[in-house]
Amino acid sequence: AQRVTQPEKLLSVFKGAPVELKCNYSYSGSPELFWYVQYSRQRLQLLLRHISRESIKGFTADLNKGETSFHLKKPFAQEEDSAMYYCALVIPDKLIFGTGTRLQVFP
Amino acid sequence: DVKVTQSSRYLVKRTGEKVFLECVQDMDHENMFWYRQDPGLGLRLIYFSYDVKMKEKGDIPEGYSVSREKKERFSLILESASTNQTSMYLCASSSRRDHSFGSGTRLTVV
Numbered sequence: 001a002q003r004v005t006q007p008e009k010l011l012s013v014f015k016g017a018p019v020e021l022k023c024n025y026s027y028s029g030s031p032e033l034f035w036y037v038q039y040s041r042q043r044l045q046l047l048l049r050h051i052s053r054e055s056i057k058g059f060t061a062d063l064n065k066g067e068t069s070f071h072l073k074k075p076f077a078q079e080e081d082s083a084m085y086y087c088a089l090v091i092p093d094k095l096i097f098g099t100g101t102r103l104q105v106f107p
Numbered sequence: 108d109v110k111v112t113q114s115s116r117y118l119v120k121r122t123g124e125k126v127f128l129e130c131v132q133d134m135d136h137e138n139m140f141w142y143r144q145d146p147g148l149g150l151r152l153i154y155f156s157y158d159v160k161m162k163e164k165g166d167i168p169e170g171y172s173v174s175r176e177k178k179e180r181f182s183l184i185l186e187s188a189s190t191n192q193t194s195m196y197l198c199a200s201s202s203r204r205d206h207s208f209g210s211g212t213r214l215t216v217v
């Protein structure tokens with residue numbers, strides 16, 4: 001069955017600390033994954049996609065097919081990174097979302 | 108930049124009312140989606156549409172229906188609203204794989 005798991009509902013760190021938001025997936029096909037972010041009172045927006053292998057706002061995510069993971073990482077968290085983060089798996093023309101992780105970055 | 112507009116930011120409706128949530132996109136996208144967003148449950152797909160007059164059930168279609176008479180507009184209908192449909196509703200559109208989302212409609216059923 002297709003599934004996306006984000007095991008942490010809440011992750012709290014201090015400014016400047018490293019951040020890793022976990023995402024694991026279950027999919028029999030070739031996976032394509034995204035990270036979406038929702039800042040307070042803003043719409044959900046795409047943060048990054050594994051295909052482009054880009055770094056957005058200092059965040060990176062590497063697809064590990066062996067561990068079926070797509071963890072989101074940032075070496076030094078900033079207060080403005082506080083938001084809700086969703087991992088999403090592409091199945092043909094649809095997305096399956098995880099339950100989300102709320103990141104709180106304290107000053 | 109794709110703009111997805113949801114007609115209402117907040118709605119309060121009574122139990123048993125028929126409720127219409129409207130969504131319009133301006134980028135000629137083929138695919139449109141309705142999700143509900145609940146704490147601890149993430150985004151769950153209610154219905155989606157690949158083309159005008161086409162609709163497909165998502166993971167939680169019970170109690171909902173949709174209408175897509177024009178390519179740019181996708182409506183979500185609650186035939187008889189119930190308190191367990193109190194939620195944030197998100198509309199999205201896409202032409203490839205990633206979605207562009209609306210600002211959401213927070214619906215409260217009392």
